[in-house]
Amino acid sequence: MTHIVKRKGHLQEFDDRKIYGSVYAACLASHTDEEMAEATANLVTKEVKQWMGDKNQVTSHEIFNKVTDELEHLNKEAAFMYKTHRDLS
Secondary structure, three states: OOEEEOOOOOEEEOOHHHHHHHHHHHHHHOOOOHHHHHHHHHHHHHHHHHHHOOOOEEEHHHHHHHHHHHHHHHOHHHHHHHHHOOOOO
8 A cells, every 4th residue: 555645645546536637627617628637537537557566555646747747748738737826726
């Protein structure tokens, strides 16, 4: 099981639904249709989980960077929304 080291230093169990939700919301905010938003969120979530592999801990900042990198390849507008609205959720 992987734990996330949050910005304030505490640990939280990894929950891929949080990545899916934030990517999906960023896609919708960038006027991506729901079907494409779902596909993008699924793909980014899958890529992040593969990248994490069997690591015991990763930082929230590392996850943020990985999600941003993946989104940049798939939907630059959604990547912008994700990067600039990270503190709204």
